[in-house]
Every structure is written in C-alpha cells, then in structure tokens.
Amino acid sequence: MPSEPGKTKFQIDLRAHLREQNISDNLVHLICEIAEASKYVINAVRTGDLGVAGTSNLYGEEQLALDVLSDRIMRKRLIHSGVVCNIASEEMEEIYQVTSNPQGMFSVAYDPLDGSSLVDVNLAVGTIVGIYQGCDLLQPGRKMVGAMYILYGPRVSLVYSIGKGVYEFTMNQLMEFTLTKEDVQMKPSGDIYAPGGLRKKYTEENERFIRHLEDKGSKLRYSGGFVPDINQVMMKGKGIFMYPALTDSPNGKLRLLFELNPMAYLIEQAGGAATNGKIPILDIVPDGLDQRAPVYIGSREDVEKAGEFLNGHA
Ligand SMILES: O=P(O)(O)OC[C@H]1O[C@](O)(COP(=O)(O)O)[C@@H](O)[C@@H]1O
Ligand SMILES: [Mg+2]
Ligand SMILES: [Mg+2]
Numbered sequence: 001m002p003s004e005p006g007k008t009k010f011q012i013d014l015r016a017h018l019r020e021q022n023i024s025d026n027l028v029h030l031i032c033e034i035a036e037a038s039k040y041v042i043n044a045v046r047t048g049d050l051g052v053a054g055t056s057n058l059y060g061e062e063q064l065a066l067d068v069l070s071d072r073i074m075r076k077r078l079i080h081s082g083v084v085c086n087i088a089s090e091e092m093e094e095i096y097q098v099t100s101n102p103q104g105m106f107s108v109a110y111d112p113l114d115g116s117s118l119v120d121v122n123l124a125v126g127t128i129v130g131i132y133q134g135c136d137l138l139q140p141g142r143k144m145v146g147a148m149y150i151l152y153g154p155r156v157s158l159v160y161s162i163g164k165g166v167y168e169f170t171m172n173q174l175m176e177f178t179l180t181k182e183d184v185q186m187k188p189s190g191d192i193y194a195p196g197g198l199r200k201k202y203t204e205e206n207e208r209f210i211r212h213l214e215d216k217g218s219k220l221r222y223s224g225g226f227v228p229d230i231n232q233v234m235m236k237g238k239g240i241f242m243y244p245a246l247t248d249s250p251n252g253k254l255r256l257l258f259e260l261n262p263m264a265y266l267i268e269q270a271g272g273a274a275t276n277g278k279i280p281i282l283d284i285v286p287d288g289l290d291q292r293a294p295v296y297i298g299s300r301e302d303v304e305k306a307g308e309f310l311n312g313h314a
Helices: 014-019 025-047 066-081 116-121 204-215 226-236 256-269 300-310
Strands: 084-089 106-114 125-133 144-152 156-161 167-171 177-181 192-195 240-243 273-275 295-298
Touching (some): 025 066, 025 144, 066 106, 295 300
Antiparallel strands (some): 125 144
C-alpha cells in the first residue's frame, strides 16, 4: 500500500521536522526563512550574470555581483522575519541591527555565498549560517543555538543542527527541502584530505602533517569551496579539511564568525572535531567580526593528529 504523503520519514519537509524538535516557534520560523532565502540564492547562481556581460542587464540596470546579491537576499529575509535582532555578514563591514530588544530574538552571522569565485567555472558553492540566541554576536561559537549550510551543487542540500544531531535535507523538484539523512555521524579517522592554501607557504609542521596523511593512504579531495569540501567530509563521515596558518598569514584565511564557527558546530555535532591546531574553534573568543583562524576540521583522530604535529609531539 502506498504510504500517506508527509507521513513517511523521508518525505518529511523541513518545517514539519523542525516542529517536532521541541524548539521555539521563532527558531523554527528563522530556519525556514533562511531555507526560503536559499531558493532565491540558487536561482541567482543558476541564472545570474557571471560578469561576462558587463555591468548592465537587458534593461540597462546595474547588475550586482552574485555575492552582493546573495547578501541582499539573505539580509532582506532576515530583517523581515521578525525574529532577528542583529545580523553580521561576510559582505558587510558592521553589524546590522534590526531591533535592540533581545526578547525571543536570534542573531545571525552568515556568509551568503562562500566560494563565489567558483561560480564562473560552475563548481559548487554554498551559504553558511550561525545562529545565536539574543543580540550578542561576538561570543565563542559554542554559544550558538544552531548552525547550517546550504550547498548549491548538482543538487541543493541543506545541512543543519540545533544541538540535537545533524540532519540533511535535499531540495526536490518543487523546491521543498525534504529529509534525506538523519543523525549524520563522523568516523574517528578517515582517508580523504582537503588542504587549503598555497603549499609553498605551509610551515614545516604542516608539511609533515600532510606527508603523514599521504603515508597513511589519505587521498586528496579538494574543490576549493569550503561548503562542498566540508560536505564531502561530513557525508562520507570521514577525513579532514584544513586551512592552516601560512608563512605570510598566521591566522590562515577562513573567518571565524561566518565560516569556521558554523562548520565547527556541525562537525562537532556529528562526532567530529575542529581546532585551530591548539584549541577547539568553538572556544575561540572573537575579538572582531573579521577574525580569522587556522582550521583543522573533520574526523576526531585526524584533527588530534594535526595538533600533535603542530605542537611538536609527532
Ligand atoms: O583558494 P584557497 O586559498 O585554497 O582558498 C579556498 C577557500 O577560500 C574560500 O573560497 C573562501 O573564500 P571566499 O569567502 O572569499 O569565497 C573557501 O570556500 C575555500 O575553502
Ligand atoms: Mg567565504
Ligand atoms: Mg562569501
């Protein structure tokens, strides 16, 4: 007998799933609003100007770079959600205050279109989001109440956690997100690695760690997009992504608030680990919106091993 629509576990849409999680209506609403915004972002990525046609569209209107457009889409949605206090985006220099009343409100830090330089070569990109209760955004990532990313690949998937495990939803032909994986779990050790940054600027310790990974049989799997690269580690359930300190950038490249904290939250929720080589990413106290940090993220034992190499114990 065919199952009743909406009743089979893997036909559950995002809103129905969230309503069962025992969280506030405001948080359900916020996550659904971000999911809605992502539909407009993927539409912009699929059909938007790639810079080849100059700066005007058919009507002579100025066209926006995709990351700026994605930022506007996200910001507008968040402002009108009615449940957001402060917004910080990789595309904005300062915090955007929607209201100063923290009651029942959330603050959001996001990267609207990470890896936007990959759009012209048609590689996967994504949106990364961290959610905080109240109005304070400059807190350690461990204070987040939720995090998610949306991957714009051959399929669009949304991976989220509110501290109760990691769930993957995939966009169907009606642009609804339906549950495709629940309770995603990382294995303690893996055999793939994704190393960001120019290799000749790696320190000797990082070079030795890479040699260790290759000696143990790990294969290179790097696309240059943080969201697809993390999604690979997450969904295969094994391996490590790193963007280390470089000889000319001691804090690496990736940003704590917009990129690292949400991913660290998700990977920890899946039983993995994320450090800057010394301490968990989620314990770093941010001193500004644009703070960067080196990162080792993925299977727990691989991340610990990185720490051993960096701290002279291996
Ligand atoms: O090209 P590199 O130095 O390896 O950097 C790649 C990293 O930079 C990013 O593209 C982030 O940069 P943007 O936020 O400017 O897109 C990540 O997606 C990726 O992991
Ligand atoms: Mg980015
Ligand atoms: Mg970006």
